[in-house]
Amino acid sequence: MHNKGPAPQLHDGSNLRIGIVHARWNNTIIEPLLAGAKAKLKECGVKDSNIVVQTVPGSWELPIAVQRLYAASQVQSASAGSGGSAGDLLGSSTTDLASLPSASSSKGPFDAIIAIGVLIKGETMHFEYIAGSVSDGLMRVSLDTGVPVIFGVLTVLNEEQAKVRAGLIVGSHNHGEDWGLAAVEMGVKRKAWA
Numbered sequence: 001m002h003n004k005g006p007a008p009q010l011h012d013g014s015n016l017r018i019g020i021v022h023a024r025w026n027n028t029i030i031e032p033l034l035a036g037a038k039a040k041l042k043e044c045g046v047k048d049s050n051i052v053v054q055t056v057p058g059s060w061e062l063p064i065a066v067q068r069l070y071a072a073s074q075v076q077s078a079s080a081g082s083g084g085s086a087g088d089l090l091g092s093s094t095t096d097l098a099s100l101p102s103a104s105s106s107k108g109p110f111d112a113i114i115a116i117g118v119l120i121k122g123e124t125m126h127f128e129y130i131a132g133s134v135s136d137g138l139m140r141v142s143l144d145t146g147v148p149v150i151f152g153v154l155t156v157l158n159e160e161q162a163k164v165r166a167g168l169i170v171g172s173h174n175h176g177e178d179w180g181l182a183a184v185e186m187g188v189k190r191k192a193w194a
């Protein structure tokens, strides 16, 4: 069973730098979504060293983290050669960043950033508030900064729905893959629009 989205398009991501910020709430759903997004980035040619992964506690924190990650990448780009990475500036502790030797760490502003979170209504008293605020916040960051922010936030009624969207049920589709493809397409288009 596949979603009703557009047919997948593969764009050339070999010159792109992509950030991913994901929440740690509902990690069993987040993990396959993250893996799906990264798999498609790589399939499009995005280099490992050009994929920077950050984590935040929950979806609520996604907008500020995406905003700061992008700002840090711009600062770094302005002072290229001075060392450090956007992840350092945000205080990253993800293994992805830790495993990047600084000499091969990419520099420059991100071409797109994927925000990944899973909000399950049954578990969240303020589901509507969080979902609405996070959506608005991510859109605001995207329009304010001009960097495409890919909306990888699942807002579902229960864990079963989340599993279906993460490709964890036989025959279901992993939406993380769509987010990876969308990031590359929008990153390429952003460069063309610059």
Ligand code: DLZ
Binding pocket: 023, 024, 025, 026, 057, 058, 059, 060, 061, 117, 118, 119, 120, 123, 124, 125, 130
């Ligand atoms: C508090 C909370 C709850 C109840 N549920 C979720 C959830 O389903 N998904 C998610 O990403 N985060 C949840 N959180 C955490 C909030 O997003 C946030 O991290 C905390 O309220 C701290 O600001």
